[in-house]
Each structure stands twice: as structure tokens, then as C-alpha cells.
Amino acid sequence: MLIKSAEFIISNTDYLKCPQDGKPEYAFIGRSNVGKSSLINMLTNRKGLAMTSSTPGKTMLINHFLINGEWYLVDLPGYGYARRGKENRDRLQQIIEDYVLEREALTSLFVLVDSRHEPQKIDLEFMEWLGENGVPFGIVFTKGDKQGPVRLQQNVDAYKQKLLETWEELPPVFVTSSEKKSGREELLDYIEEINKS
Ligand code: GTP
Ligand code: MG
Numbered sequence: 001m002l003i004k005s006a007e008f009i010i011s012n013t014d015y016l017k018c019p020q021d022g023k024p025e026y027a028f029i030g031r032s033n034v035g036k037s038s039l040i041n042m043l044t045n046r047k048g049l050a051m052t053s054s055t056p057g058k059t060m061l062i063n064h065f066l067i068n069g070e071w072y073l074v075d076l077p078g079y080g081y082a083r084r085g086k087e088n089r090d091r092l093q094q095i096i097e098d099y100v101l102e103r104e105a106l107t108s109l110f111v112l113v114d115s116r117h118e119p120q121k122i123d124l125e126f127m128e129w130l131g132e133n134g135v136p137f138g139i140v141f142t143k144g145d146k147q148g149p150v151r152l153q154q155n156v157d158a159y160k161q162k163l164l165e166t167w168e169e170l171p172p173v174f175v176t177s178s179e180k181k182s183g184r185e186e187l188l189d190y191i192e193e194i195n196k197s
Pocket of ligand 1: 056076145
């Protein structure tokens, strides 16, 4: 898919204040620092469109980016990170939960996981919760450049194996590197397919 335009539209703490134009949207979620904002910049080819940081807890709001004037990419705060204490973490958790469960325009969620790490309890539980609530999602492995291709493939395979202990079927899986801009076409083509259907 060709990205002709990508523009920041609005930041919110409340899903009710998100755009109401009915355009389909795709949101990125996952632990803090996993690379959600970087992935948005990589997909849109716009460095600095979404704000990134090497310090976790950078994105604190629901951010809407309009793509080709037709659909949205949504950057969300990370889960499970408590820089400003439990209260703040719980508040962010609530914002995420409300958005995921109530936002009608949400067409698919993408759960990002760091390709270097073993399956983490918090991510597996989050996916279970999505399943229980019937929220469609795909899995995006990030930071693929941080290891060689063989190791990367081993980690992805091990992760799929783990998922098959609880899931009958695997969700769509994408392997990416925002640094090397890999996995871009696969993800954008997948979104294009859903937009068409
Ligand atoms: P929060 O907003 O804090 O939840 O984090 P985030 O998930 O949006 O992560 P962000 O995109 O800000 O990236 C976190 C750090 O990881 C930054 O230092 C990025 O440069 C780095 N990073 C993200 N993606 C990649 C990647 O594919 N490869 C490498 N090498 N670094 C990456
Ligand atoms: Mg971010």
C-alpha cells in the first residue's frame, strides 16, 4: 500500500472524544518501550510523527493519525509500566481498557511483543483478555534487527508454540524492525485487505 499522507489529528484520554467520522482504525498496543510509536513512524515513513523515547512511558495518550485521508493508525500508551506509581498505571490501564472494549471504529488491534524476549505473562494474559472479549488482534514482533535471522526465527517459532498451548488457532503474525524498515509491506497490505472487505 502506498502511504500518500499521514497526519496527526488528536490526542485523548477518553475514547468518547476520539474522531467520530466512522473511519476504520488500527491500534498498536503492548508493553512500554516495545516500539509502538516507532512502528507508526516506520509504517508511515514519517520520522517524528509519533513521539518515541528510549525511556519507557513516553506515550501517555490515545493518539490518532489519519492515513491517506481514509483510515487511522492509533498509538496507545504502553501497559504494565509504573513510572509514576500505581495510581497512574491504573489510570492508563483504564483508558486502554475502555478504548479497546468500547471503541466501535477499532477494526483490529495489534499486540506488539519484543522479538528478543520469551513470552511474557502480561502479554499472554492481555491476549487472553482480548480473546474473552472478542477483540480481533494480530501479533507484531518488534526489534527484529536486534538479533540475527536464525535466532529471530527461533524466537518467533517458540512464541507461536507457546500460544498454541492455549489458542486453537494463531492470530496473524508479523515480524518487523522499525530500524531496518522490515515487515512494512506485509503489515500495510494486511490492513489494506481488511479495509477493502
Ligand atoms: P511507550 O510509548 O513508552 O509505551 O513506548 P513505545 O512502545 O512507543 O516505544 P518507542 O517506539 O518509543 O521505542 C522505544 C525504544 O525502542 C526507542 O529507543 C526506539 O528507538 C527503540 N526501538 C523501537 N523499535 C525498534 C526497532 O525495530 N529496532 C531497534 N533497534 N530499536 C527500536
Ligand atoms: Mg509510544
